[in-house]
Amino acid sequence: MNRVGKRLRRIIQRPGTVDLSRYEALLPAIEKREPELKELSDAELTEAAGKLRLGRPAPWPASETTPDTEEETQAPAPAAISNEQLVELCALGREAARRALDERAFDVQLVGTMGLLTGHVVQMATGEGKTLAGALAAAGYALQGRRVHVISVNDYLARRDAEWMRPVYELLGVRVGWVEPALDPGERQRAYGAEVCYGAVSEIGFDVLRDRLITSPDALAQPEPEVAIVDEADSVLVDEARVPLVMAGSVDAGVADEEAADIVRRLRLGLHYETDSDGRNAWLTPAGASVVEKSLGGVDLYDSESNRLASVNIALHAHALLTRDVDYLVRDGKVQLINASRGRVAELQRWPDGLQAAVEAKEKLPPSDRGEILDSITVQALIARYPRVAGMTGTASAVAEQLREFYELEVAVIPPNTENIRTDAKDRIFASPSHKLRAIVEDIRTVHGTGRPILVGTQDVAESEELADKLAKANLPCVVLNARNDAEEAEIIADAGKFEAVTVSTQMAGRGTDIRLGGSDGADRERVAELGGLHVIGTARYPSSRLDDQLRGRAGRQGDPGGSVYFASLNDELVLGCAPDVPEGISAEDETGEIIDEAAHRHIRHAQRVAEGVDLEIHRNTWRYTRLIEHQRTSLLAHRDELLRTDLAAEILKKAESERYEELSEKLGAQRLAEVCREVMLFHLDQLWSDHLAFLNEVRETIHLRALARETPLDEFHRTAIPEFRKISGEVEARSAKTLVDAETGEDGIDLHGSGVRRPTSTWTYLVHDNPFDSDAEQALKKVRGMLRKKKD
Incomplete structure (x- = not known):
């Protein structure tokens, strides 16, 4: 009966509506423990945390006592945690954070911690302290005798958070480590041997693949998976879910059809080839096929015994559908893919071998090594290995349906510690991208004149650099943050909130870090706050409302003032690709090209829903x-x-x-x-x-x-x-x-x-x-x- 009731409740309940009352009811009991815990010495605090342990993980790496069968090594699902345990874990964690970091966890952070400890994805706004909430939850699982992987989007954040939170873990008597590409096998085993291990999703996934190829149990890097706490959960579990991680073995250098690349380079769109409106496919016209056949010495492309059609099609895809500085960069003599959802270079990422070689031929670069795929794993399959999964992010509600469908995870929306007072203006819509660009430059000029800091979020590298050029010509200096200079991200973001700062960025804009008003030292904080805080501009709607919210969320952290506005055009790529049939009767002002008709707003929202x-x-x-x-x-x-x-x-x-x-x-x-x-x-x-x-x-x-x-x-x-x-x-x-x-x-x-x-x-x-x-x-x-x-x- 309980099982049926639970199933019915999941069907009826809307995603993102986890009841927080159970956790909120425990807050007075947690606060009541504070005076007593403050009197303990550090050693006594650690000893008190040790009493919570229900059992310690077995030694790792595998020893002679390692069980022989898979059934014995499977970790049982974590038992439900009691209210008494939640109270004690949160009380000890709050005291440890106060001593180690001089940060007393807010009540909402403890609610987030409890949500993680009960297997939910918690949504906490930017600047509300997800990192600490995640660390306290990881320590809580460890004190239950569970090994925990805190999974991040990149190596930098994994190492930063592990080092930042280490003093908290040490006071609670929990060992912490992290994995990164530079570690040797012994260091890697020791990192995974810690009770809590931080790592990028790709690095943890690659270690799973490496372990699948070893021939001695002593060489295994990872113990059996038990608990995963996923940071930036929407990015890892949704955006990365379709990107397989691959282990390849040496075969030979990749081979590209350079002749095909040279031929398609001379073809003209509309005459020799066509593309669909979505930019997902390209094909030769009869005229194009004729030109290609003659250029190849009179071959018949469509002869069943010919193998040239496939290489020509791949070359055409590389030429017509993949754009430099949008889909990829050429840097240090290599083609580097750009992660569209984050605006960063996608480290280690490549297309399937044929297409990768075709893009390299297009850019007249030597082909990279071609490998035999030894094994692969999707992020979704990687996460499915863990008996218990929880996550945290600032934007989970928009993908609550997917988190429920693919991972059986529910979203708990944690209210902010201080009310969000950011002002989100209505979108400004224009008839054409050129009208929109002029309006953006003018808005930047007006706001910059007051000294208020500005963050502009663009769609890709090319757009960020085009806007920077326009601003330079308008005598409006700015700093550009995109995939070309991602190594400088932390430094650029640290000063994005300074007086008079103008930062133009792709979607990478410092996710995982906060933009502090007044800059990294906060010297001009009050001055900037009086001006209205950080002003965020979006140059177009993203294919997901979640990405829009992420950009908006750079402003208004922890009750700071701030504002945001999105500019859009009926000829933006989102509209042309997903909703090209614009309703009739929409008119723009003659001079500015701005559209105030509500139908235009509805149409852009419709395009985003389609995407x-x-x-x-x-x-x-x-x-x-x-x-x-x-x-x-x-x-x-x-x-x-x-x-x-x-x-x-x-x-x-x-x-x-x-x-x-x-x-x-x-x-x-x-x-x-x-x-x-x-x-x-x-x-x-x-x-x-x-x-x-x-x-x-x-x-x-x-x-x-x-x-x-x-x-x-x-x-x-x-x-x-x-x-x-x-x-x-x-x-x-x-x-x-x-x-x-x-x-x-x-x-x-x-x-x-x-x-x-x-x-x-x-x-x-x-x-x-x-x-x-x-x-x-x-x-x-x-x-x-x-x-x-x-x-x-």
């Missing part, structure tokens, strides 16, 4: 495919773990090749032979899984063609993928037995290398855009548009 709907549908569609892959991966990893930790490989091969096994046992000894069998079977298992991933990728890239035959692509994908996966186990045993028979032995032992058991000489990790021009995205876009048009009609 959000497309993203949601693509997320759903991606997960429909990856869910099967993750199920297969889980099954295979259970078998791999058994091979890794036991003598199962030796038992299998002894049964398969008993005569050869006995012969090798006499030469090598039972222990060494068991190691050889393990190494051989793990090699073939890993190789066949890599081959299976390549096969599935090829199937998915062509699966949309099945729709021509009125078959459901997803069903066809399953129908193809499942039988192939079932072949892996038998093939591993067959190949391993053959290797054991064929391997030569000598004075130095057995020559596995000569028998083909050769792992890549080098491996590297990167993130990959998941089919940026996939037809599934097209279908999603059309489906959502159709639904919204029906509603509108």
